[in-house]
Amino acid sequence: MPQESICIKVRKVYGEKTIILAKKLEMVNLQLKIGRNAAFIYIPLIRQPQDDELKALKKHVPDLEILMYLFPEKKKRIKTFVELLEDKISTHLLASLPRAIDFVGDIAIIEIPPELNAYKIVIGETILKAHKNVRTVLAKAGAVSGTYRTRNFDVIAGEPKTDTIHKEYSCQYYVDLAKAYFSPRLSYEHKRVASLIKEGEAIVDLFAGVGPFAVLIAKTHQNVKIYAVDVNPHALAFLKRNIILNRVEDKVHPILGDARNAVRDKLSRVADRVIMNLPENAIEFVDAACEVLKPKGGTVHYYSFVSTSDSLENVKFRFTETVENMGKKVEKILFSRLVRETAPYQWQVVLDAKIH
Template identity: 45%
Template sequence: MKILEVLKGKISVELLKSVPRSFDLIGHVAVVEVPSELEPYASLLGEAIMEVHKKIETVLAKVGPVAGEHRVREFRLIAGKPETETLHKEHGCLFRLDVGKVYFSPRLSFEHARVAGLVRPGETVLDMFAGVGPFSILIARKVKTAKVYAVDANPEAYRYLYENIRLNKVEDRVIPIRGDIRKVAETKLKNLRFNRIIMNLPEKAYQYLAETCRLAKPEATVHYYCFAGGPEPEDKALNVLQSSLAGLGVRAYDVLNIRLVREVAPRVWQAAIDFKFLGF
């Protein structure tokens, strides 16, 4: 049975055309974007999702964008129980989290695996905006001799990160650090240098390139994320990165890969640029 079949006869044929074709599934929680014309029927939509997908116990509607210092989104309950803490499984790893208190996107699952698959034995990795640990923990699980430093400023994300490290038994390979990466770079990481740095803060990663370049070993690989729109988003993303690096006096680097990760709004994409830092 499909969601459209459940809703048939409950809403108009015209409104059926607006029913979302997909939603995010995080553990037992479904997160859906409800079109404005369907707002009066949001509860029906939520109940239909639960009827079709029996393991879903909570359905949340997005209220606004990811925002604020700690990158969280506001939701409202449209069906099921008001339980937003869940246990999510991805690539064999377990992640406990509260979708109302931390940032987590199952749509980055491929990206988590892609980056983890590039890590070589013995690397020291910095995850600058680690969240609950989807990059860090998967890397540690896949590459037993890698050491990962996972940093996040959100106290709730840090709490879940710490728990997830224990849950996945990677305490000897992932070091959680709570704090703003700028301050952490000057204190706890001051004397460390990294083979690989992950910058998954697409709205403003360019603002932290100075810290990245200072903490990178020669020939370190950087995974840089940003948002870019227009007809040629890859070019726009690369232009912003190149301009930011030039402003820091960085001329020596090689762009290894540019890819569009996902569309986050009409004609707006999250882009990933992998580059090798060669020095100032």
């Protein structure tokens, strides 16, 4: 409900200055939202300014007026899940709770430190309460591991499930976090690589997962051909569903199997570009990536991990050396960056390299 209140009316140019002065005098009504029109702003007050206060204000803002004004009701700020937990968990324990939540579709994922294990249900329920479109809260129960790069999760609140539909840019993806790798933290990388593709290119995604590079590239380009390989049958099943869901059947060709075998059997010398998002051991597949490129060469997007004691320069060096051992040449490192922190003292990095 709108509410009438005493206020300061001032021309917009003096707005900020007047708010600061009025706040210093502790007279601003923070429960109401500041009113605005084309020329003036209206600062709600909790009381009538005293004569000396008004004098002080007018010294800086000569043409201000004190009058009554009808203010719209201020929308209540929604509390974060950490604020909601403040009366349930002691401050020193709460300090160790990571503030970052990953959202994949209607699933929220959080990492709960061991000292907060006893509170995981209450943490999960609070996340459900704070995020109305979340149906399930998962707690990480181990590191990403194994060939399929998956991890275990505990359902700590909501529907007992690990599958959902996730939206990223213009695409939708069926994912099951327990069965196939997917990280919303790579969304910028998916978009960055997709934006580099030129019409007419052939691309091989050697470690495609559920398809976030392949599907986005296909969705945002008319004339491209993408071969998307993954060794995990679950990832490939989701990839196939995602190809249909996003209507890119004519551009993305899914291949189940080991990347090296797929290259040997089907993908020799076919591509202008290769994506190698298997940071754990992409170095072992540089030979396959070189084999995939057309004889005139092409671009490789190479992902790796680097520890704080190592450097991006060393990653470039190791990559270049491995390419040269294949009898090819790195013409240029076109781009490199730290993508994200993946563990304490460990970063995922990317190199875009022109290979001849």
